[in-house]
Structure formats: C-alpha cells, structure tokens
Amino acid sequence: MFLINCPYCGERDQSEFSAGGEAHILRPKQPTELSDDQWAEYLFMRKNIKGVQFERWNHTHGCRKWFNMVRDTSNDKIHAVYKMGEKPPVK
Amino acid sequence: MKNKYSIFSLIKNAFSYHENWQRAWRDPEPKKEYDAIIIGGGGHGLATAFYLAKKHNMTNIAVVEKGWIGGGNTGRNTTIIRSNYLWDASAGLYDHALKIWEGLSQELNYNVMFSQRGVMNLAHNLQDVRDLKRRTHANRLNGIDAVWLNTEEVKKFCPIINTSPDIRYPVLGGTLQRRAGTARHDAVAWGYARGADAMGVDIIQNCEVKGIKRNEDSVEGIETTKGFIKTKKIGVVAAGHSSVIANMVDLKLPLESKPLQALVSEPVKPIIDTVVMSNAVHAYVSQSDKGELVIGAGTDAYVSYTQRGSHDVVEGTLKAILELYPIFSRMKMLRQWGGIVDICPDASPIISKTHIKGLYFNCGWGTGGFKATPGSGDLFAHTIANDEPHKLNANFNINRFVSGDLVDEHGAAAVAH
Numbered sequence: 411m412f413l414i415n416c417p418y419c420g421e422r423d424q425s426e427f428s429a430g431g432e433a434h435i436l437r438p439k440q441p442t443e444l445s446d447d448q449w450a451e452y453l454f455m456r457k458n459i460k461g462v463q464f465e466r467w468n469h470t471h472g473c474r475k476w477f478n479m480v481r482d483t484s485n486d487k488i489h490a491v492y493k494m495g496e497k498p499p500v501k
Numbered sequence: 502m503k504n505k506y507s508i509f510s511l512i513k514n515a516f517s518y519h520e521n522w523q524r525a526w527r528d529p530e531p532k533k534e535y536d537a538i539i540i541g542g543g544g545h546g547l548a549t550a551f552y553l554a555k556k557h558n559m560t561n562i563a564v565v566e567k568g569w570i571g572g573g574n575t576g577r578n579t580t581i582i583r584s585n586y587l588w589d590a591s592a593g594l595y596d597h598a599l600k601i602w603e604g605l606s607q608e609l610n611y612n613v614m615f616s617q618r619g620v621m622n623l624a625h626n627l628q629d630v631r632d633l634k635r636r637t638h639a640n641r642l643n644g645i646d647a648v649w650l651n652t653e654e655v656k657k658f659c660p661i662i663n664t665s666p667d668i669r670y671p672v673l674g675g676t677l678q679r680r681a682g683t684a685r686h687d688a689v690a691w692g693y694a695r696g697a698d699a700m701g702v703d704i705i706q707n708c709e710v711k712g713i714k715r716n717e718d719s720v721e722g723i724e725t726t727k728g729f730i731k732t733k734k735i736g737v738v739a740a741g742h743s744s745v746i747a748n749m750v751d752l753k754l755p756l757e758s759k760p761l762q763a764l765v766s767e768p769v770k771p772i773i774d775t776v777v778m779s780n781a782v783h784a785y786v787s788q789s790d791k792g793e794l795v796i797g798a799g800t801d802a803y804v805s806y807t808q809r810g811s812h813d814v815v816e817g818t819l820k821a822i823l824e825l826y827p828i829f830s831r832m833k834m835l836r837q838w839g840g841i842v843d844i845c846p847d848a849s850p851i852i853s854k855t856h857i858k859g860l861y862f863n864c865g866w867g868t869g870g871f872k873a874t875p876g877s878g879d880l881f882a883h884t885i886a887n888d889e890p891h892k893l894n895a896n897f898n899i900n901r902f903v904s905g906d907l908v909d910e911h912g913a914a915a916v917a918h
Contacts, residue, residue, distance in 0.1 A: 424811065429802050431804075446904065454755035455754065458744035458756050458757055465804070483758075483804050
C-alpha cells in the first residue's frame with residue numbers, strides 16, 4: 411500500500427489504481443510472422459524483477475488514464491512516474 | 502541414527518523434563534560437491550529432497566535455504582488441503598498429493614496433524630452454481646470425492662453461515678470435498694527435514710544463492726553466501742523468488758510475484774469444524790487447533806516482494822467474512838502477514854526441465870501450493886532423478902506456454918487472480 415503521484419491528478423491512494431504489468435513490451439509489428447516461441451515470449455514471459463522495475467498503471471478510479479511508473483518491487487518505493495509515450499527516465 | 506518418535510519416547514523424555522530430545526536435523530557446512538542441490542528449504546523443496554533420497558537413492562544431495570527452513574510461504578499459508586480441481590491433469594496432480602497426505606504422518610514418523618475436516622466451496626450466483634456443479638461432476642469422473650449441497654445442506658453442515666436470502670451475495674449452495682482438510686504447516690517442513698536429514702541429506706540454512714555457474718548449456722554449480730558448491734543438477738523450488746533465480750541464467754518464466762495475505766484472530770472455543778471457502782466474495786476461513794480463526798485474504802494486484810500486502814485487501818476480505826458470519830463481528834484479529842506467491846497465467850504450477858541441462862524448476866504454485874507439498878516433492882524428485890517428468894506432471898512443463906496446451910484452473914484456484 412502506497413501513494414502514487416498520478417501525472418494527471420496528483421498524489422492518490424494506490425487502491426485507486428490498477429497495475430498493468432511490465433511496461434515497454436512492444437506489440438509485434440507483424441503478428442502473422444511470429445513463431446510460437448516469440449508469441450510465448452510476448453504473451454507470457456515476464457522479467458518479474460525483484461528491484462527496480464518499469465511498469466504500467468491505470469488510474470481506474472480517477473482519470474482512467476494509463477501511465478508508466480518506475481518502482482522498486484523489493485520495498486514498493488516509487489522512483490519516477492511518466493506519461494505514456496514519454497521516454498523512461500534513464501536508470 | 503534417528504530415534505523414533507512414539508508414545509514411549511514421549512514418556513521417557515518426560516522424566517528428563519524434555520531437555521534431552523535428540524536434535525531433529527543437523528546443521529552441516531556445505532560439502533564441495535553434491536549430486537544434486539535443491540534451492541529453497543520450504544515444504545516443496547524439503548519434500549523433493551526427501552523423495553530423492555527415499556525413492557531414488559540420491560543421498561549425496563543438499564537443500565540450500567537463504568533463511569530458515571519453512572520460514573517462507575510454508576509457514577505463511579492457511580494450511581488448506583484439497584484436490585477438487587477441474588481438469589484431468591490437475592486432478593491427477595492434486596489427488597496424488599492428497600493420497601500421500603493420508604499416510605504422511607506415518608511415513609515421516611512425524612505428526613503433521615492432517616485433519617480431514619472437509620472443504621466446502623460456496624456458490625453465490627447462478628454462474629457460481631453452474632461452475633461448481635460442473636466441477637463436482639468433473640471431480641467424480643476423476644474419482645475425487647465431491648458432493649453438491651443446496652442452501653439448507655450448507656447451513657446444516659456449517660450452522661454459523663448466514664444463509665439469509667437478504668445478504669448482498671446470498672449462499673445458493675456449495676460443493677464439499679470430505680477428504681479435504683488442513684495440516685500443521687510447520688510440522689510438514691520439520692517432518693520432511695528430519696526425514697531427509699536422517700537419510701543423509703544436508704540441509705544448509707542461512708545460505709543464499711547468489712549465482713548459477715553454467716558451462717554453455719549445462720549447470721556446473723551454485724555461488725552462495727557460503728561459497729561455491731559444485732553440482733550437475735539443480736532443482737529450484739524458490740516460490741515467489743523463482744524469477745530471481747531464473748534471471749541469474751537469463752531464463753524468463755511466465756510468472757508474476759505478488760503478496761498474498763492471511764490473518765488469524767484471537768483464539769476462541771471451537772466454532773467452525775471445517776474449512777469454508779468462497780471465491781466470489783473472496784473469503785475463506787477455518788479454525789486452528791489453537792482456536793484461532795485462520796482467514797485467507799487476496800493478493801495485491803501488482804508485483805511486489807515486500808511480504809506484507811495492502812490494507813484494502815484485508816478490509817475487503819473481512820467485509821465478506823462479516824456478511825457471511827455475523828457471529829464473528831466482535832472478534833479481534835491478532836496477526837496479519839503476507840507471503841510472496843509466484844502466479845502463472847493459467848493458475849497451474851510448473852514442474853519441469855528447462856532448456857539448460859541439469860536445471861529444473863518447480864514453481865508457479867501461486868496461491869495454493871501448500872496442499873500439493875508431498876505430491877509436488879515426489880514428482881519433482883522423479884523429474885530430477887530421471888531427467889524426465891512423471892506422467893502426472895508431464896502437462897505441467899514450461900513448454901505449455903509455447904504450445905498453448907494450458908491447464909486453466911482459475912476457477913478452482915481459491916484466490917482470484
């Protein structure tokens with residue numbers, strides 16, 4: 411449980427948000443060209459990092475906008491919040 | 502040689518004020534090399550070591566544990582054991598475990614306090630009724646005991662449930678597995694540890710794995726906080742930290758690790774003599790032998806390794822508990838904790854070889870691994886010893902995420918994820 415600084419609404423309780431998993435996984439440009447291994451990689455395989463992780467969040471009970479977050483999963487400390495399409499802060 | 506636990510040893514030791522009990526397992530320093538190493542000293546890891554030694558004569562093996570044995574999810578779960586899963590593959594897997602549970606205290610010469618008090622799953626809407634009836638039928642076709650109970654029968658089986666039609670999610674019935682129940686979670690870890698140790702297995706605590714050494718496509722050993730240990734076979738049973746180990750060899754797993762919470766109340770006199778679970782409102786409760794209500798809450802919806810979990814999750818669970826059991830409204834909760842569970846996209850586990858020779862993973866048990874402890878250990882030991890899966894865990898390989906042959910058990914997993 412923590413506070414999230416929504417880039418559109420400001421600081422709100424985490425329970426207002428939904429986690430959308432690992433960020434920056436690109437949707438395949440040519441889905442028909444993908445092998446089964448590549449599909450599995452895209453759909454299922456995750457880094458699931460213990461430490462600093464880039465992830466997507468949605469302010470479900472607020473502005474309902476998606477954004478990205480850099481959070482340390484070992485202590486839930488948030489390092490940065492940035493809008494979709496923006497470059498992630500260099501780590 | 503280990504002394505056998507019995508009524509006579511209990512009496513004998515009573516005369517010396519229980520000060521002369523033999524220690525249950527040794528505290529060895531790691532050898533330079535083992536035939537196999539199990540990473541993770543929880544129930545599944547210790548059971549794996551036990552069956553490797555007992556059934557496959559692999560006694561030159563070690564279990565390495567970064568904390569103390571049974572200090573992770575084995576000591577943090579709500580101890581529920583059942584096998585009423587939907588698909589044939591899962592039925593085979595979980596009922597294999599349940600059958601071992603039934604004789605486990607004798608097999609280990611350690612009382613794991615396995616109590617077949619029944620597990621009842623409630624239905625709160627029409628779809629629940631359909632799903633649970635379907636699951637009841639599927640269970641019976643697979644030889645697993647299950648009966649459907651209507652609302653009156655639910656009330657008769659567990660009188661403290663509020664079956665009034667006026668509550669937000671009324672009880673429309675439930676399915677009951679009478680062979681299901683609970684066991685003492687710590688005793689399971691200790692019993693397996695003692696049994697494995699007696700056969701020569703080294704259980705090395707406070708020994709964290711820092712890296713895995715590999716030579717091209719096979720493993721050579723592990724780097725630990727107690728130095729390098731050479732081995733050709735590594736079985737990873739690290740639960741919530743499976744991905745951490747996998748990342749050491751650049752292996753990606755289809756897992757997300759999330760905190761799952763549980764809590765217990767102050768101890769009271771016997772009030773509920775079974776386990777009642779409700780997936781739809783997310784509340785499940787049983788009573789421990791000490792008299793505490795044991796309540797399982799849900800997972801946080803985001804990846805975290807913090808072992809605590811959010812307050813709103815507990816709040817949601819307690820709301821549901823209070824609506825179903827108004828009698829608990831003045832109970833005080835004593836303790837709350839979280840464990841990190843590794844969840845697979847299809848809510849089924851992975852007991853599998855990998856593309857790296859000598860590296861095996863037993864993970865992805867998500868929110869319901871405790872019930873499978875003996876079966877998981879037995880099948881994982883078979884997989885490691887023979888370098889081939891047993892037919893009961895053949896479906897639970899990592900490749901199912903490539904082939905698409907998933908074992909979707911979201912309906913039968915108690916915690917929605």
